[in-house]
Amino acid sequence: MDGTLLSHHSQSVPESTKLALKILKEKGIYTFIATGRHISEIKDLPLENLEFEGYITLNGQYCYNRDGVIYALPIHQQDIQQVLNLIEEKPFPCIFVEDEKMYINYHNQAVEKVQNAISTPLPDLGDLKRGLTHPIYQVIPYDVTVAQEKAILKQMPHCQHTRWHDLAIDIIPREGGKQNGILEILKQYHIKIEETMAFGDGHNDIDMLECVHIGIAMGNANDEVKSHSDDVTDDIDHDGIYNALKKYQII
Structure with a gap:
């Protein structure tokens, strides 16, 4: 979503992307969001009331459509x-x-900086001990040193992590990931992997780009992400999604 569907420069979805999604819908092609974000964040983003068939959220740990939950994988x-x-x-x-x-548990300058970078308000304060009695699908530490990061991961042996900002990491179940959520969605909709294409720009998109039939890295992606893609399109602010769909004659 961030840097692929939503531009944080313009704080909006590019007009060319809206047009591409409209054409895909008219042609009966299903579109899904695959993101590290939570449903509450998605609702607050300026997505111009765009409609998607379903949502692969929390980096694949929680997938749903308008009828309900399709797949959920909490942390041990x-x-x-x-x-x-x-x-x-x-x-x-x-x-x-x-x-x-x-x-x-609390806010500081690091949290404020990260949330501003992704155009999202500060998260609500709450008691983390609630996690002992409610399923937790993702843990997001902020403002941790490399040593702290290693210590956290050592204490969470059933998990994997992705650094999506200099000051923040996502921690999810080891067997999770966007590719896992995608496979569950494909199973639900009886879609073959040969019929899939995905766009991404972040480190947490790598497994997704490798999973689908055609993985497209945005021009604004870093070199590592691009190296794991099948093709590289223009950046988000220069019609990347639209141009790639035209190139592959999908629209």
Whole structure:
């Protein structure tokens, strides 16, 4: 979504992308959002009332459509307990993400900087111990050093992580990822992998780009992401999605 569908320079979805999505819908081609974001964040973004068949959220851990939940994969409870122990010993800002809500233990300048970068308000404050009694699908530590990052991951052996900002990482179940959510969606809709295309620009898009039949990196993606794609299109502010769909004669 960020840097692919939504431009943080213009704070909007490019007009060419809106047109491309309109044409895809008219042709009966299903479109899905695959994002690290939570449903509450998606609702607050300026998506111009765009409609999608379904949503692969929290980096693949929570997938749903208008009829309900298709797939959900929470973090192991042992890992939740152990990250809570770390936060109690040496506090750092951390978001816990449930199915319908997300909350953080406290705000600081790092949290403010990251949230501004993704055009999103500060998360609500909440008691992280709630995670001991409610399924947590994603944990987002902020403002942690490299040493702290390693310590966190050591205490969460059932998990993997992705750094999506200099000051923030996403932690999800080890067997999770966008590719896992995509495969569940394809199963639900009886779609073959040969019929898929995906666009991405971030490190958390790599497994998705490798999973689908045609993985397209945005021009604004970094070199690592581009190296894992089948093709590279223009950046988001220069009609990247529209141009790629035209190139492959899909629209």
